[in-house]
Amino acid sequence: MTGLLLRDAELDGRTGVDVRVEDGHVVEVGTALGLRPGEAWYDCRGGALLPGLCDHHLHLHALAAWGTSVRCGPPEVTGPAALAAALAAAVPDEHGWIRGVGYAETVAGDLDATALDRLRPDRPVRVQHRSGALWTLNTAAVAATGLAGADHPGVERDDRGLPTGRLWRADGWLRSRLPPAGPPDLAPVGAALTRFGITAVTDATPDLDVGAVAAITEAMRGGALSQRVQLLGAPLDTPAGGGGAPGAAGPPRPPGPNGRGQNRRAPHPNPR
Structure with a gap:
């Protein structure tokens, strides 16, 4: 394919x-343009x-994890019966x-381990509040993560000192207690963003590690994530070029107008 011809568009x-379009650049605008040999058309x-849209605040891995999670709040789930059905x-x-x-108190009040046990006791369950600040675990999950012996200040306890199953602002701690898993697949996120016409994003996750940077970079290089990505939360010592180094932020960028390299643009996962 030598180029792309977009036909019958509205422009200005x-x-x-x-x-x-050739090599990513618009080279001709007109009416009834002829199709060239080997040229694709749409x-x-x-x-x-329109010019490509930019989303300047999202969390790529959290968005990917959301896509494979159970919806526990509005608009999909709005009451106790619907929550019970979703978890079942x-x-x-x-x-x-x-x-x-996505849980919200309007669905079924304040959740704790006992409430979740009534809905799904046979498997370890963790439900994130829509604010992102709270995870609620059922009894099986409390046991699996060793919540009873945890010293994290976010572990809520009752008047007997036992964990209620509610875990506040403890994403990193919870992640360390979950079974090992790699970053979620970013291909569905990339495809969804493309359907919305979004060609560039800013990942605003505050605590990116080199593994997350490397996963985002690989998704970009492999085509699963076609958007240009700017990272806000990459560690200061993350390499800013290609070469296969862990956490590399994609191919080196050409110098900016001042002769210096531009900000790196490749682009964390939410707790698994």
Whole structure:
């Protein structure tokens, strides 16, 4: 393929416009442009042709994990019966865990281990509050993570000193107690962003590690993530170029207008 011809687009209020693209650049705009040998084409069917959109605050790995988690809050789940049905139908992951997201108190009040046990006692379950600040674990998950003997200040306890199953602002601690797993697949996220016309994103995850940077970089290099990615939370000592170093942020960028290298743009996972 030598290029791409976009046919019948709306551009700046004009309809029926054809746009030729070569090597990522618009090289010709007109009407009834002829198709060149080897050139691909796409019928825009009158749709508006816009510059690529940018999402300047998202969390790539958290978004990917959300996509494979059980919805536990609005709009999909709005009451106790719907929550019970969602958790009952949930398929555990390869380690036997169930991960729920998006919970809000309007669904079924304040959750704790006892409440979750009534809904799904047979598997370890963890449900994240929609604020992201709270995880609630059922009794099986409390046992699996050793919550009773934990000294993390976010472990909520009752008047007997026993854990309630509620874990506040302890993402890193919880991640360390879960079965080992790699970063989630970013291909569905990349495809969804593309469907929305988003061609560049800023990952605002505050505690990226070199493994997360490397996973995002590999997704970009392999085509699973076609967007340009700017990282806000990469460690200061993360390498800023290619070469296969752990956490490398993609291919080196050309010098900026001042002759210096531009900010690296490759781009953490939420607790698994």
